[in-house]
Amino acid sequence: MMTATVSRWARVRDSFLWYSFKRDKVAIASFIVLLAMVLSAIFAPLLAPTDPYDLALIDIMNSELPPVGMSGADGAFPLGTDAQGRDMLSTILYGTRVSLMIGFGAVILQAALGIMFGLLAGYLGGRVDAILMRIADVQLSFSTLMVAIIVGAVFKASFGSLMFGEIAIYMLIFIIGVAEWPQIARTVRASVLAEKKKEYVDAAKVMGFRTNRIMFRHILPNTLSPIFVIGTVQIANAIISEAALSFLGLGMPETQPSLGSLIKSGFDYIQSGSWWITLLPGLVLVVLVLVINLLGDWLRDVMNPRLYKG
Amino acid sequence: MSASPLVDIRGLEKKFDLSGSLLEQVSFKNGRFQRKQEAVHAINGVNLQVFKGEALCVVGESGCGKSTVARTIMGLLSPTAGEVHYEGKRIDTLEGKALLPYRRKMQMIFQNPYASLNPRMTIQQTLEEPIHFHHPEWSKADVLNKVQEVMQSVGIDPDWGSRFGHEFSGGQRQRIAIARALAVDPEFIVADEPISALDVSIQAQVLNLMMDAQESRNLTYLFITHDLAVVEHFGTRVAVMYLGRVCELAPTKALFASPRHPYTQALLSAIPRLEDGRPNYIRLQGEVPTPVNLPSGCVFHGRCPYANDRCRQEIPELFATDDGGQVACHGVEEGRL
Numbered sequence: 001m002m003t004a005t006v007s008r009w010a011r012v013r014d015s016f017l018w019y020s021f022k023r024d025k026v027a028i029a030s031f032i033v034l035l036a037m038v039l040s041a042i043f044a045p046l047l048a049p050t051d052p053y054d055l056a057l058i059d060i061m062n063s064e065l066p067p068v069g070m071s072g073a074d075g076a077f078p079l080g081t082d083a084q085g086r087d088m089l090s091t092i093l094y095g096t097r098v099s100l101m102i103g104f105g106a107v108i109l110q111a112a113l114g115i116m117f118g119l120l121a122g123y124l125g126g127r128v129d130a131i132l133m134r135i136a137d138v139q140l141s142f143s144t145l146m147v148a149i150i151v152g153a154v155f156k157a158s159f160g161s162l163m164f165g166e167i168a169i170y171m172l173i174f175i176i177g178v179a180e181w182p183q184i185a186r187t188v189r190a191s192v193l194a195e196k197k198k199e200y201v202d203a204a205k206v207m208g209f210r211t212n213r214i215m216f217r218h219i220l221p222n223t224l225s226p227i228f229v230i231g232t233v234q235i236a237n238a239i240i241s242e243a244a245l246s247f248l249g250l251g252m253p254e255t256q257p258s259l260g261s262l263i264k265s266g267f268d269y270i271q272s273g274s275w276w277i278t279l280l281p282g283l284v285l286v287v288l289v290l291v292i293n294l295l296g297d298w299l300r301d302v303m304n305p306r307l308y309k310g
Numbered sequence: 311m312s313a314s315p316l317v318d319i320r321g322l323e324k325k326f327d328l329s330g331s332l333l334e335q336v337s338f339k340n341g342r343f344q345r346k347q348e349a350v351h352a353i354n355g356v357n358l359q360v361f362k363g364e365a366l367c368v369v370g371e372s373g374c375g376k377s378t379v380a381r382t383i384m385g386l387l388s389p390t391a392g393e394v395h396y397e398g399k400r401i402d403t404l405e406g407k408a409l410l411p412y413r414r415k416m417q418m419i420f421q422n423p424y425a426s427l428n429p430r431m432t433i434q435q436t437l438e439e440p441i442h443f444h445h446p447e448w449s450k451a452d453v454l455n456k457v458q459e460v461m462q463s464v465g466i467d468p469d470w471g472s473r474f475g476h477e478f479s480g481g482q483r484q485r486i487a488i489a490r491a492l493a494v495d496p497e498f499i500v501a502d503e504p505i506s507a508l509d510v511s512i513q514a515q516v517l518n519l520m521m522d523a524q525e526s527r528n529l530t531y532l533f534i535t536h537d538l539a540v541v542e543h544f545g546t547r548v549a550v551m552y553l554g555r556v557c558e559l560a561p562t563k564a565l566f567a568s569p570r571h572p573y574t575q576a577l578l579s580a581i582p583r584l585e586d587g588r589p590n591y592i593r594l595q596g597e598v599p600t601p602v603n604l605p606s607g608c609v610f611h612g613r614c615p616y617a618n619d620r621c622r623q624e625i626p627e628l629f630a631t632d633d634g635g636q637v638a639c640h641g642v643e644e645g646r647l
Contacts, residue, residue, distance in 0.1 A: 198425045198426075199420040199421070199422055199425040199426035200425060200426050200427055200428040200429075202381075202386055202418070202420065202426075203418070203420060203426050203487070203490065204428075205385075205386055206384050206385075206386065206413065206416075206417060206418045207413060207439075207440045207443065207444075207494070208409065208410050208413030208414070208443070208444070209439075209443060210406075217439075218428055218431075221428075221430040221431075222428070222429060222430055
């Protein structure tokens with residue numbers, strides 16, 4: 001077992017992926033920033049000065065304090081406070097956590113559905129392919145945001161705001177995940193169509209392996225590169241979708257804010273001079289999406305089979 | 311050849327549909343709806359028997375249906391008509407679990423060693439998986455032993471098991487592919503042009519490996535190739551195919567010494583010889599007809615210098631000749647040739 005892990009690490013070190021990562025300064029910088037953001041989001045409860053979810057800690061008298069360095073700032077709130085007196089640094093840390101959770105959760109759901117349907121459509125072909133891909137086409141002809149708005153509004157109306165607040169995070173993962181699966185399904189299907197004609201698949205059939213085994217053990221590992229690339233970009237997309245929904249008031253409630261709902265909550269105060277309530281979470285959102293997209297671009301270049309085969 | 315055959319193919323036909331779904335078949339022409347169905351007739355009534363211990367070579371030019379025959383026998387394609395029997399049992403209609411014992415007895419070696427190994431699996435995994443699958447009761451050590459044994463028998467160092475397919479050369483990969491086929495201890499191996507993608511210097515190596523394996527493991531081969539030199543070296547019997555039909559089937563020596571069918575004669579005359587200075591090959595007129603619209607009668611009549619009216623109307627069947635072979639030719643039957 002020990003030798004297996006050692007050789008795996010050695011393989012990563014010898015791989016083209018690692019080699020090109022070391023030479024790409026943009027990729028390294030993006031990765032470091034993303035890693036810092038993910039880690040600070042994961043450890044938000046330890047890092048944040050206050051718990052923004054705990055109403056007892058909020059003092060309304062502290063509301064709309066500016067960030068440190070401006071007149072009237074309070075050293076206890078380095079990035080200022082929002083309209084309810086919550087510490088901006090804490091809410092941003094917790095908000096990043098919520099946004100990332102929704103982003104990753106939605107993409108995991110998308111990937112699960114997309115890989116499943118893409119594999120089935122590509123490998124089985126015929127009628128299964130036609131039906132699944134027509135469903136995907138129909139779904140792609142609706143804008144994700146439109147579907148999410150309708151579903152979100154219906155849920156909010158039927159569950160009530162309070163109940164909706166509790167399940168909002170799962171709702172958003174579900175809505176964004178289900179709305180975007182065709183992207184991954186189409187990519188997987190295209191790769192499966194190319195892979196299934198290769199002789200190693202015939203060899204597996206001749207061995208008598210069952211369809212499931214051939215699909216998941218033999219074909220799926222060979223289609224992973226494009227899934228990784230699409231998956232990375234989709235995380236950024238999911239975070240943006242969530243932010244947009246939250247901005248429209250259909251996403252995370254203000255008591256449990258994501259970056260999107262933070263931007264929204266500060267939007268009302270931007271004219272009265274409290275620009276930091278909107279601008280700071282907005283900046284974090286932009287940086288987060290930017291680094292994920294930059295990493296996605298790098299992955300796409302590296303894993304492009306026309307540039308590198310293997 | 312009185313023993314019952316190991317593999318018996320009867321009246322095998324395979325058509326590949328070209329016309330697509332019903333909507334694509336219907337066209338509107340001259341004020342009427344017409345339905346047009348087209349198909350490639352890849353094989354049209356092939357009868358072959360493979361006997362235990364022999365190496366039956368199937369030769370023919372590109373597109374004559376050699377590979378389709380191989381794939382149909384292995385169950386990668388289902389025949390449009392006809393039957394495939396293994397040891398007297400019909401196997402082309404079996405599915406799933408019922409087919410598994412035959413999967414173990416029949417294996418296949420593919421043409422392209424660069425595509426026939428899963429690029430994401432190590433050699434060890436590639437070889438272990440079939441053994442594990444067919445012998446779930448074996449212990450880990452048993453499986454490892456078996457993998458080592460087959461790797462050694464094809465001349466691949468068992469220490470290379472943790473490497474991936476792309477780290478090997480074409481000849482090494484083909485030997486690994488042979489090892490994979492041997493891993494489940496088959497009796498019958500279909501080899502679909504196993505050496506045509508290899509360097510000439512490696513071809514002999516792989517061919518000798520296959521002959522050694524035949525001897526030590528008592529294998530039976532169905533060997534698809536278009537290389538006549540290989541046939542002469544390797545084959546016990548030879549089946550010559552043209553446009554989806556077997557036109558001559560004979561023991562290798564007899565076929566090379568006295569080819570009977572006009573097509574076989576033309577094919578063999580194309581082998582470069584050292585004996586005389588000028589080439590005296592038989593020049594066939596025209597081209598192979600399209601397998602979409604098969605010619606009536608003998609498929610070869612359009613290019614055969616000896617064709618008469620009967621050849622244009624009646625499809626010749628294989629009949630036994632005095633030298634132990636079988637020929638499908640009206641001319642030979644009538645004694646005209």
